[in-house]
Amino acid sequence: MQINLTGHHVEITQALRDYVQEKIGKIERHYEGVTSAHVILSVEKLRQKAEATLHVANNDLHADAIEEDMYAAIDVLADKIDRQIKKHKEKQTDHHRDEKVVTPS
Template sequence: MQVSITGHHVEVTEALRAHVEDKISKLKRHFDNVVDVHVILTVEKLEQKAEATVQISGAKLYADDTQEDMYVAIDNMVDKLDRQIVKHKEKLQNHR
């Protein structure tokens, strides 16, 4: 799984990078075929936005979240991706 992290108007520190990689690694517990993850962290005035595109076998999933705290935005974004991956996995298993 390749994880690329970029920042718009924010410097991606080691703490942010470690937090994102720790949270994204939890996605593999539901679905093993995660190929590529691209995370974009953005700061616009008082809003902190985290968005991610996940390439898995058979689909491309997208999630974003905007909060006042970047770490909360990352957590919420990963939760959204987690739900999407579970839903995609159930689709694959039910429609044989």
């Protein structure tokens, strides 16, 4: 999975980059269909905002989180994206049983 990281009014340090790679990279454990992710970290006065858009097979997933700490915002964002990935994967799974036609003998 390719992760693009962008910062608005915030400098993307190596520590932030590694933290985002770690948190968003864990999502691949649940679903291998993720092709790329675009993460935007921004600061607006005292609010730290993290947004992510993931491109998965046949769909795009988007989530954002606003916290007082950037690392906390990334944690909340990862949890939200993780829930969306699980829901998307569940929708892709066929839960119907194979109905076999039984002929009476």
